[in-house]
Amino acid sequence: MDILFLGTSAGVPTRARNVTATAIRKRNAKTWVLVDCGEGTQQRVLRTSLSLNRLDAILITHVHGDHCYGLPGLLSSASMMGRETPLTIVGPQPIRAFLEAVQATTGLHLTFPIEFVDVERLPADFRTSDFAVEASALSHGVASHGYALVERGIQRKLDTRRLEALGVARGPAWGRLHRGEDILLEDGTRVTSDEVLLPARGARKVVIAGDNDTPKLLEGLCAGADVLVHEATYTREIVDRLGTDNGHSTAEAVAAFARDIGLPNLVLTHFSPRYQHDRGVTPSIADIEREARDHYRGTLWLANDFDVYRLSRDGRLCHAGPTRS
Amino acid sequence: MDILFLGTSAGVPTRARNVTATAIRKRNAKTWVLVDCGEGTQQRVLRTSLSLNRLDAILITHVHGDHCYGLPGLLSSASMMGRETPLTIVGPQPIRAFLEAVQATTGLHLTFPIEFVDVERLPADFRTSDFAVEASALSHGVASHGYALVERGIQRKLDTRRLEALGVARGPAWGRLHRGEDILLEDGTRVTSDEVLLPARGARKVVIAGDNDTPKLLEGLCAGADVLVHEATYTREIVDRLGTDNGHSTAEAVAAFARDIGLPNLVLTHFSPRYQHDRGVTPSIADIEREARDHYRGTLWLANDFDVYRLSRDGRLCHAGPTRS
Numbered sequence: 001m002d003i004l005f006l007g008t009s010a011g012v013p014t015r016a017r018n019v020t021a022t023a024i025r026k027r028n029a030k031t032w033v034l035v036d037c038g039e040g041t042q043q044r045v046l047r048t049s050l051s052l053n054r055l056d057a058i059l060i061t062h063v064h065g066d067h068c069y070g071l072p073g074l075l076s077s078a079s080m081m082g083r084e085t086p087l088t089i090v091g092p093q094p095i096r097a098f099l100e101a102v103q104a105t106t107g108l109h110l111t112f113p114i115e116f117v118d119v120e121r122l123p124a125d126f127r128t129s130d131f132a133v134e135a136s137a138l139s140h141g142v143a144s145h146g147y148a149l150v151e152r153g154i155q156r157k158l159d160t161r162r163l164e165a166l167g168v169a170r171g172p173a174w175g176r177l178h179r180g181e182d183i184l185l186e187d188g189t190r191v192t193s194d195e196v197l198l199p200a201r202g203a204r205k206v207v208i209a210g211d212n213d214t215p216k217l218l219e220g221l222c223a224g225a226d227v228l229v230h231e232a233t234y235t236r237e238i239v240d241r242l243g244t245d246n247g248h249s250t251a252e253a254v255a256a257f258a259r260d261i262g263l264p265n266l267v268l269t270h271f272s273p274r275y276q277h278d279r280g281v282t283p284s285i286a287d288i289e290r291e292a293r294d295h296y297r298g299t300l301w302l303a304n305d306f307d308v309y310r311l312s313r314d315g316r317l318c319h320a321g322p323t324r325s
Numbered sequence: 326m327d328i329l330f331l332g333t334s335a336g337v338p339t340r341a342r343n344v345t346a347t348a349i350r351k352r353n354a355k356t357w358v359l360v361d362c363g364e365g366t367q368q369r370v371l372r373t374s375l376s377l378n379r380l381d382a383i384l385i386t387h388v389h390g391d392h393c394y395g396l397p398g399l400l401s402s403a404s405m406m407g408r409e410t411p412l413t414i415v416g417p418q419p420i421r422a423f424l425e426a427v428q429a430t431t432g433l434h435l436t437f438p439i440e441f442v443d444v445e446r447l448p449a450d451f452r453t454s455d456f457a458v459e460a461s462a463l464s465h466g467v468a469s470h471g472y473a474l475v476e477r478g479i480q481r482k483l484d485t486r487r488l489e490a491l492g493v494a495r496g497p498a499w500g501r502l503h504r505g506e507d508i509l510l511e512d513g514t515r516v517t518s519d520e521v522l523l524p525a526r527g528a529r530k531v532v533i534a535g536d537n538d539t540p541k542l543l544e545g546l547c548a549g550a551d552v553l554v555h556e557a558t559y560t561r562e563i564v565d566r567l568g569t570d571n572g573h574s575t576a577e578a579v580a581a582f583a584r585d586i587g588l589p590n591l592v593l594t595h596f597s598p599r600y601q602h603d604r605g606v607t608p609s610i611a612d613i614e615r616e617a618r619d620h621y622r623g624t625l626w627l628a629n630d631f632d633v634y635r636l637s638r639d640g641r642l643c644h645a646g647p648t649r650s
Contacts, residue, residue, distance in 0.1 A: 015372060
């Protein structure tokens with residue numbers, strides 16, 4: 001599973017970081033899912049291998065502009081490119097009101113249907129092509145949510161030793177058993193698909209949170225998660241000094257939460273523009289990293305725009321380089 | 326006067342061209358004016374020397390998304406940067422409805438007042454800090470307008486020969502006369518400011534048009550204009566072959582209009598993404614240029630993102646290089 005960061009700045013874009021948007025896709029999958037869509041997301045998508053025609057669903061965490069103002073333009077461009085496939089958008093109700101108001105006031109006609117799903121009423125069996133999706137309410141002044149994406153369609157492998165022991169000759173029968181069919185051997189013995197398939201490996205799970213001042217609210221959603229992507233808008237030091245956190249989390253709070261639940265991989269994003277990339281300037285992104293590492297010993301990444309993080313089947317999260325082209 | 330192109334693509338952004346936005350400012354002026362504001366305009370502004378705090382007015386030509394979807398994010402960012410100065414937005418009524426709907430549905434609170442001016446009721450004496458602004462209705466399916474910006478505050482120079490002939494000694498008296506004051510010489514002779522100031526040079530005039538399928542509608546607005554900036558979304562050849570122009574102009578139509586009115590400088594922009602920059606690919610931007618040159622012998626430019634065109638006091642329009650940083 002690949003997580004692609006299309007925007008990692010909080011509130012306003014900077015020259016290096018656009019406002020929030022994150023793409024997630026299974027490796028070699030045809031489609032992808034977008035979580036949040038700040039202004040300029042479609043321009044970021046143009047610089048990746050992602051296609052708006054293959055976008056399977058958009059999950060919006062909350063209605064603040066830096067997480068949703070890119071929606072109308074992205075939908076408009078998908079229309080102009082001739083998309084006809086329906087597109088699912090999951091989000092809080094104000095997202096629906098926002099989109100409908102923009103469509104009504106600017107004459108935006110789409111060539112494909114939007115299927116809006118209210119995140120507060122997300123069905124328990126909600127699925128995209130590649131992921132089962134769960135959501136959980138967070139704390140941020142306006143309704144904000146986190147999304148868990150659990151991979152679907154994990155293929156069980158054939159137990160070749162067992163096949164040989166049962167005397168099933170290598171050939172078309174193996175293929176039928178792998179596809180889930182049962183077969184009859186020449187001597188009349190029935191071999192079921194289930195008995196010759198190895199147990200499925202655990203499904204990978206990635207949680208992508210919206211803006212949130214209380215990481216503990218993600219405890220349930222993070223059960224069994226391999227990765228949490230969470231905002232770390234500020235450091236504790238800045239919040240203590242300036243006395244404001246605006247409903248956001250510090251690196252310390254997120255790192256401590258990840259430590260407490262034993263999370264293996266944490267990716268921080270959504271950094272206040274006050275944190276500069278240049279390590280010589282204070283405060284810098286390096287301060288956020290330092291504060292997080294003081295509280296968390298798992299695999300930690302601080303996302304940059306165009307970063308791709310690859311979650312392997314054994315649950316390791318690697319930086320797979322920038323996707324920018 | 327400098328014209329800065331922040332987006333030159335029609336309908337959808339490409340990797341090289343963002344959707345429409347054009348900045349205009351007098352050289353060395355503190356403030357600037359933005360004409361149109363497609364999605365991602367604020368990100369383009371970040372790569373120039375322009376500041377949202379110094380933005381004097383926004384003129385919107387029409388309500389299509391590629392000309393206005395950048396407004397909410399740009400206003401939001403100006404707020405987060407602490408802008409308090411009122412901002413004038415001129416445009417058709419649907420722009421006001423669009424902005425109000427986005428503010429209402431996404432909780433966008435601005436730290437500065439918006440003074441909305443309906444372009445259909447633009448006062449004859451409407452002015453920004455540096456420009457007198459006129460508007461004219463165009464033809465494009467939805468209400469679309471062109472704007473003329475005429476420079477204000479042209480300073481008259483002192484007629485030094487006349488001063489010497491009148492016996493006014495070089496010194497503070499010259500400064501007072503230059504500032505518009507009259508003076509009394511020692512012998513009691515009154516010297517008026519007006520009689521020792523040279524006639525003002527002509528004010529420069531730039532017309533920036535919205536999407537428009539009938540260039541002739543700009544005839545009045547272009548009277549005495551030094552520069553016309555107009556869309557050339559297609560070439561005649563493509564429109565003839567594909568039978569669609571969607572309310573836009575061809576390079577041929579704009580060039581022929583500019584020729585017919587004796588316009589000295591023409592800048593084409595808003596190119597359909599089908600025209601590639603690579604001259605080896607057909608159709609290309611070079612085809613648009615060729616078609617325009619076949620019909621127009623004045624100074625012609627085809628705008629690229631970040632291009633700056635400088636209009637000198639003697640009415641020449643030069644390419645002043647990319648502003649990108």
